[in-house]
Amino acid sequence: MLEFLLALLTTATVAALLWPLLRMRLPARDRLSGELAIYRDQLAELERERAAGTLKPAEAAAARTEIERRMLAAGDAATTTTKGSATGSAKASTPSDAVQKWLPPALSLFVPLLALGLYLQTGRPGLPAAPFADRGSEHPAPSRQLDVAGLLAEARARLAQDPNDADALAALGEGLTLEAGGTVTQPALEALQRALRTRPDDARILYYLGLHEAQSGESKAAIARWRDLEAASPPDAPWLPMLRAEIARVAKAAGIELPPSAPSTQAPQSTMPTPSREQQEAMAQLAPEQRQQAIRSMVEGLAARLADAPQDRAGWLRLANAWKVLGENANAADAYGRADTLAPVDARILADWAEAHVRQVAPGAVPSAQAVAVLERLEKAEPRNALALFYLGVAAEAAGNKPAALQRWKTLLALLPADAPIRGMLEERIKAASR
């Protein structure tokens, strides 16, 4: 609506400018007749003066000749101009005449047209309006500040029940920080550091610890911590844009150059090529067995390339995922391990890794020591993970630690839905272990 009004105003303005400009250009004939009328007046005056005797006849004759000469010249000029404008060729009229004639209307059209072109190039007419009253919501702080009191109350209530509840400790640290207007205070720091002990991978805790480092004059450490967090985060993690903005802000404030190669502006990407669209389409045409063959050869190619570039953590994770999809669980577990040595993996990947391990366990057998190590890490990160609870129970039972096994299985049983198919089997094992 507004755009339409503005366009209307512009059109009206251009029209108001063009109207007199175009009208001013009188036909050359009209100008000639005007000029001739002046000369005729001059001739008549000359005649009157000569009759009155104020001019000598010789002077009058010279003046008359001069006026007549000018009349002829005016007639000539008028003829050439009309011819020039009639045929439209610039040959007859001089270039400066043409410029004078066309420049003002051209300019008055050019400026709005340029504006329109720029708008079409960069304008976003579909963008919703941003009334002043709503602009505050772009800032997450005010809306979150509202529930800080609630957040703190809830965290304190939970801590009263269990003083080591990592979630509540993290929430307390966050709440205290928000309460202090975004400064990580000493009490907040203590809560966060305690929470970190049980949650070494928690994004929220790591973010606020980094913020504390940035605020206490250790921007380098803060950026390093946040970079690690960024690398360990899944590419679609909701906090990534904020985290990257914070990294850029702190780096700028401290005058630290972010290495250009580092993935500061995009998710950690593997340098290994992904299949192109054509390759994917070609693969879809193949028969299932051939497709499986083609995928396997591609995965093996990836594995071979990674052997040459073992520092590519994202590449290892992709390889691990590919092996897992192909059912090559031993290879998958190995690839996860390679990625993990480059930088510890988060809970989500730990779950995949553990799954790759336990799929290798034969029914009724005991998980290997490596599997147990991964499962224990998974359990630490996710105490209610069913996979970890079950297989660590199996491992504990095999090690002769029946109470630990029973405790895990009973926790798992309580977590399982009533119609879970493995309930019966689990109840059997609990019964057997209780004996």
Add this chain to the structure above:
Amino acid sequence: MRRLLFILPLLTLALMAGFFAWSLTSGRDPASIGSVMVGRPAPKLDLPALRPGEAPLTDADLRTGKPVIVNFFASWCTPCLAEHPLFTRLREREGATIVGIAWKNKRDDALPWLKRLGDPFKLAGFDLDGKTGLDWGLSGVPETYLIDGTGIVRRHYRGPITERDLNETILPFLKGAVK
């Protein structure tokens, strides 16, 4: 002569452009008003303690033979909040002696503020009417003074201290590298 007059506006513009270009590129801080305190003995310090039950602050506290950081703060001051973690760090990890002075700030406001943020001050003074601030040439809060072991002011920071101040002057000063 008339012609030269027409050049005058152009000349003025060129002069102004030159000045602005210099201001922008020379790194001059137009907000800096300098300090007359640097290089002189620290002004008189005679204040009641902020924390109840502590001894009042005197000049002797600034002449202990060890460098002292004096920080004027107030609970109502937002930049003070921003620099607070730096003081906490200086106290906790560098073992700095920091004297905090609550300036034009009621005890009932300053003490909870310190409790909430953590209290990095070895000594804390209470300058409710701002008279000590006047003696110290304070223009507002926060301001921070570095005072060497003999009681001479070596640095005066107006506004919050930053990571750069910390790394470039405060830490070297505490190690005795800045005189």
